Amino acid sequence: MVKENCGVVGIFSQDGSNVIPMIIDSLRALQHRGQEAWGIAVPNKDPMKKLGLVSAAASEFKKITLEYSSPSAIGHVRYSTIGKSNLENAQPLKVKDLCIAHNGTISNVEELSNLVGGCTFTPQNSSDTLVAAQRLVSLISEKGKFSTALSILKNEMIGSYCFTFLSDDNSVYAARDPRGFRPMVFGQKEENNSYIVASESSALSAVGAKLIRDVNPGELIKFSKNGMETEMFSDDNQRTHCSFEFTYFAHPTSKMEGKNVYLARKRIGQYLAKKFPIKDADLIIPVPDSARPAALGYAQEIGIPFDEGLIKDRYSKKGPLRSFIEPHQSDRIEINRWIFPINEIIEGKHVVVIDDSLVRGTSSRAIIKALKKAGAKKISMLITYPPIRFPCYAGIDFPSQEELATFVNGKDISLEEIIEKVRSDIGADFLGYNDSENLANAIGIPHDSMCFTCTTGNYDSLGIKPSFKTRIELKGE
Numbered sequence: 067m068v069k070e071n072c073g074v075v076g077i078f079s080q081d082g083s084n085v086i087p088m089i090i091d092s093l094r095a096l097q098h099r100g101q102e103a104w105g106i107a108v109p110n111k112d113p114m115k116k117l118g119l120v121s122a123a124a125s126e127f128k129k130i131t132l133e134y135s136s137p138s139a140i141g142h143v144r145y146s147t148i149g150k151s152n153l154e155n156a157q158p159l160k161v162k163d164l165c166i167a168h169n170g171t172i173s174n175v176e177e178l179s180n181l182v183g184g185c186t187f188t189p190q191n192s193s194d195t196l197v198a199a200q201r202l203v204s205l206i207s208e209k210g211k212f213s214t215a216l217s218i219l220k221n222e223m224i225g226s227y228c229f230t231f232l233s234d235d236n237s238v239y240a241a242r243d244p245r246g247f248r249p250m251v252f253g254q255k256e257e258n259n260s261y262i263v264a265s266e267s268s269a270l271s272a273v274g275a276k277l278i279r280d281v282n283p284g285e286l287i288k289f290s291k292n293g294m295e296t297e298m299f300s301d302d303n304q305r306t307h308c309s310f311e312f313t314y315f316a317h318p319t320s321k322m323e324g325k326n327v328y329l330a331r332k333r334i335g336q337y338l339a340k341k342f343p344i345k346d347a348d349l350i351i352p353v354p355d356s357a358r359p360a361a362l363g364y365a366q367e368i369g370i371p372f373d374e375g376l377i378k379d380r381y382s383k384k385g386p387l388r389s390f391i392e393p394h395q396s397d398r399i400e401i402n403r404w405i406f407p408i409n410e411i412i413e414g415k416h417v418v419v420i421d422d423s424l425v426r427g428t429s430s431r432a433i434i435k436a437l438k439k440a441g442a443k444k445i446s447m448l449i450t451y452p453p454i455r456f457p458c459y460a461g462i463d464f465p466s467q468e469e470l471a472t473f474v475n476g477k478d479i480s481l482e483e484i485i486e487k488v489r490s491d492i493g494a495d496f497l498g499y500n501d502s503e504n505l506a507n508a509i510g511i512p513h514d515s516m517c518f519t520c521t522t523g524n525y526d527s528l529g530i531k532p533s534f535k536t537r538i539e540l541k542g543e
């Protein structure tokens with residue numbers, strides 16, 4: 067399991083309706099992208115920010131809706147890839163009259179901070195978004211035009227970004243990085259004549275809005291009383307959509323790059339069955355929840371029964387949360403403690419257990435142990451994502467290499483030997499990983515239009531040659 071950084075939303079109502087109830091509902095539908103903090107910004111006020119899940123503040127929704135009543139707003143759910151997990155670093159942020167919400171990671175934030183008046187950035191007390199926002203605001207005041215400022219900033223900034231912005235004149239803006247690392251879509255709700263832009267279409271569905279299309283990589287969109295205006299701030303045609311969104315992060319109901327995520331995951335399972343046809347298995351089970359469609363696809367393709375052998379306890383405090391996007395190892399262990407096997411389903415069977423990814427190995431180890439205890443005769447584990455061996459500098463939090471299950475400390479050993487090391491470490495009888503070609507074919511997006519950097523170590527798409535840092539250096543913890 068893994069963790070993704072953030073979800074963003076922006077809404078503008080042309081008939082002047084209060085959009086705050088829609089913002090709250092859309093943030094709830096993006097909660098799977100960040101569980102640490104959330105916030106809302108409206109024009110001419112300081113942003114409102116809270117720690118924890120959006121639903122934890124349900125008793126305050128009425129008060130928030132009245133207090134922040136506005137026909138335009140942006141919102142954010144946060145998972146930290148850079149910067150500590152605290153309220154100060156929660157978003158949206160406000161710099162002068164511009165509020166900003168960011169999904170992604172700016173990986174050259176130290177250099178960028180030199181352009182905004184000296185190197186004041188430290189991971190302990192700041193966020194990459196604040197530095198980008200300060201630089202953007204200074205470029206807008208210098209150049210006068212939003213798109214010109216962004217076209218300069220994109221050359222200075224390395225990383226991934228989907229931004230929503232809000233200005234004090236009520237306009238909502240959205241911008242997606244030229245490579246399209248992170249997803250972003252927009253739509254319309256006819257009922258109150260409003261536009262909504264969000265990280266995923268699950269947010270649009272939550273408020274009854276109709277999906278219009280993806281925001282194009284390198285596109286800046288403005289929603290205001292004049293309707294929608296769009297222009298390109300980059301003419302880069304190379305795409306590097308994050309492949310990991312399709313296996314783990316994104317909501318199964320979402321549609322991104324024209325592909326429904328649930329159906330893509332089911333196809334990934336079907337393609338995995340062609341790569342690893344484990345015909346002597348008795349049962350196919352998913353690791354709940356993101357791997358469920360892939361396990362179903364695998365089972366249907368190979369003709370072996372699918373069942374729920376593991377149940378995530380939704381009634382414990384941490385049970386419903388996603389373990390990868392929890393910031394601390396102790397919380398991830400706590401979440402995995404609340405995945406229970408059903409002994410009567412597992413006992414005496416050769417079980418193929420399918421998971422979306424294997425990052426640290428924390429959850430796989432716990433799950434294999436639990437399945438053995440439940441009496442499984444044999445456990446074959448299949449992973450829908452290829453081996454993750456390198457840090458992501460484009461928005462996903464597996465930043466330090468030594469944390470990865472595949473870490474071999476510079477030893478010159480083959481991929482097969484690495485997989486064998488992981489298999490033995492997690493205790494499975496067999497371990498099979500998907501490969502990137504098979505994954506891209508199943509998703510239905512050309513391999514060269516997707517990012518697989520965390521599996522290859524080729525950082526050309528970001529134009530960097532990183533020197534890998536420890537978690538303490540990156541996050542100050």
Ligand code: SF4
Pocket residue numbers: 247307308309310311457458459460461462517518519520521
């Ligand atoms: S490095 Fe991996 S997780 Fe990061 S954007 Fe690329 S595919 Fe996604």
